[in-house]
Amino acid sequence: MEKHYQLGIFAIVIASCFWGTTGTAATFANGVHPITIAAITMGVGGCLLALLSIGAIKLDHLLLRCHWQLIIIGSLSIVVYPLAFYSAMHLSGVAIGNVVSIGSAPLFTALLERIFDKQQLSRRWRISAGLGLSGVALLSFAKAEIVGEPMAAQSYWGIGLGLLAGLSYATYSWVGHRLIRCGISARAAMGSQFGLGGVLLLPILIFTYSTVIHSTQSLAVGLYMAIVPTVLAYKLFGYGLSKVKASTATLITLLEPVIATLLAVTIVNEIIGLQGWSGMGMILLSLLVIIWPASTVRSKQEI
Structure with missing residues (x-):
């Protein structure tokens, strides 16, 4: 049991590293609107993920039909997430938009689990969340200070969209974990959600594809x-969701802004200063708290 739990943690860590590359990668797509990037990332990617999962979806089609309401909720959340996420970074800056979106997701996920699953948050989770969110705040303000982004009215709209992105990310993560708990395979749970969400996002490319192919x-x-x-990251994330709670999974993904910042420092030549490095250290410490092997069966169940 412990081995499977650690493998699930490792899969989510790798997925977070992949997600951390998106901000730097997007800077190389000159002239491409953030809405278009969102449609490509989750639209085309979602359809590809569904195609690769088609065998698992066929095997679990009866269970999927029984839980069609959850799949629709998850799919709509997948539609909202990239549109809100990339728009938040466009309006309030990459630093604040990314951190608000990713940083708020663990809290929203914990709230969903508390309301619908009646699950309690362990002391270990609370300590890890406190360290991680404090580190995210330090990292965000450090980057915003160096970039020199003024807190204009559009920045507040960006923060609002970032919170919406965090809620939608938490929702489809929680739905994926809920479907897996109902006996549906991780591949079918993620593939069905992303397939429907991807199809709903594809029409955006009809009007904006010219900015990509230029x-x-x-x-x-x-x-x-x-x-x-x-495709790769969410296959890993789906496997991780089959081994750990959604609130733990989204907490681990706080690693994403750390990876994004490290890439910005090494590739884009951004400087974050002592405050930024301190924030990254706190996030890494929070991950160490949550991934450290549990010493008892009870603590493993709480996580």
Whole structure:
């Protein structure tokens, strides 16, 4: 049991590393609107994920039909998430938009589990969440200070969209875990949600695809965003959801802004200063708290 739990944690960590590359990758898609990036990432990527999961979906089609309401909720959340996420970064800046979206997701997921699953939050989770969210705040303000982004009215709209992205991300993560608990395989649970969500996002490309194909570089970025941070990452994330609670999974994904910042420092030559490095240290410490092997069966069940 402990081995499977650790493998689930490892899968989510790798997925978070893939997601952390999206901000840097998007900077190479010059002239491509954030809405278009969203449609490619989750639209094309979601359809590819569904196609790769078609065998599992067929095997579990009866169970999927029984839980069609959950699949619709998850799929609509998948539609909302990229549109809100990339718009939040466009309006309030990459630093604040990314951190608000990812940082709020664990709290929303915990709230969903508390309301619908009647699950209690362990002391371990609360300590990890406190460290992680404090680190996210330090990292966000450090980056915002260096970039020099003024807190204009559009920034507040960006923060609002970031919270919406966090809620939608938490929702489809919780739905995926709920479907898996109902006996549906991880591949079928994620593939069905992303397939329907991807189909709903594809029409956006009909009106905006020209901004992607105008250069080989933008097209390469689009293919990367669809395959690596979506297909590969969400297959790993789905496996992780089959081993750990959704609130724990979204907490681990706080690693994403750390990876995004490290890439910005090494590739985009951004400087974050001592405050930013301190924030990253707190996030890594929070991950150490949540992934450290449980010493008893009871603590494993609480996580």
